[in-house]
């Protein structure tokens with residue numbers, strides 16, 4: 001019953017959506033699902049996997065063709081996030097395709113867009129975003145990584161922590177303090193390439209879950225970042241980060257939905273096969289009540305998130321709606337897992 005409801009879903013009903021979705025499922029079954037245990041041990045999905053994803057066009061799907069993308073709308077990005085998580089695969093896609101690439105597309109100059117975006121689409125480059133520091137989490141305005149103006153370049157010193165994709169990434173969009181003034185006025189964003197002298201990373205953290213979505217520390221010791229790597233305008237970093245939060249939040253909400261659907265489908269399969277007291281445990285009324293409750297919950301959130309995705313496709317999703325989506329969808333995910 002549950003899988004039939006999925007197929008009727010209108011948001012991803014076009015021939016193109018269905019083709020892309022099936023291609024992704026086939027790809028993940030071959031190139032990701034069998035390798036998850038190894039990746040968990042390494043605490044990171046390998047770069048080669050990113051490149052295979054890019055080779056088939058699954059990364060940054062809404063990046064315009066002039067920058068190497070397919071120019072699809074946001075619903076394709078959302079579908080890739082949702083289906084990957086439905087298949088149990090989670091490797092930092094939302095950060096790469098739905099946070100870092102859109103920042104560059106929106107705030108980057110032509111040279112930056114031509115340099116980074118085609119490589120992000122192909123998987124040659126993996127991107128990450130460095131905001132959080134050991135002493136600046138929720139209170140982002142108090143970040144302490146400095147970027148001193150030295151004429152042709154910024155001299156960057158400081159560190160970041162909890163950075164998704166930090167280990168595999170080729171560059172980071174890094175929030176730095178470029179000048180004094182009010183705490184938020186002094187923050188700028190720099191594109192810092194991994195190969196610059198003085199830029200190093202820690203080992204990926206040992207995490208409770210999402211174990212091969214690598215998360216690590218970044219260290220900057222007298223890193224000379226050319227002025228040409230400033231993203232957008234100096235002093236606007238805090239505003240940019242706040243403006244782009246809705247997209248990050250809807251991405252995480254959609255991932256939660258995909259994961260909840262996948263968990264429910266696997267559970268239905270399990271209770272159908274598993275027998276106790278002479279019958280499948282799916283035949284016990286309590287199992288049916290619990291599953292019906294989970295299925296109802298998933299469908300309610302699916303309807304709301306589909307609406308949010310449509311709004312995001314037209315750049316109309318508000319911070320409030322995106323926050324509600326992330327809060328409630330992640331809570332729903334936890335509830336389904338518990339049940």
Ligand SMILES: Cc1cc2nc3c(=O)[nH]c(=O)nc-3n(C[C@H](O)[C@H](O)[C@H](O)COP(=O)(O)OP(=O)(O)OC[C@H]3O[C@@H](n4cnc5c(N)ncnc54)[C@H](O)[C@@H]3O)c2cc1C
Pocket residue numbers: 095128129130131132136137138139161162163164165215
């Ligand atoms: C798996 C993972 C991946 C991450 N990926 C990234 C990434 O890619 N890039 C990046 O920059 N960061 C990343 N982060 C960091 C994340 O953004 C921070 O963890 C988050 O901003 C919270 O900061 P904190 O952990 O320092 O908590 P704190 O700010 O120290 O907060 C601790 C607790 O205090 C509460 N609290 C804080 N302020 C208030 C307040 N004003 N009123 C009431 N309660 C409050 C919080 O709710 C929380 O419960 C990641 C974190 C995790 C766990």
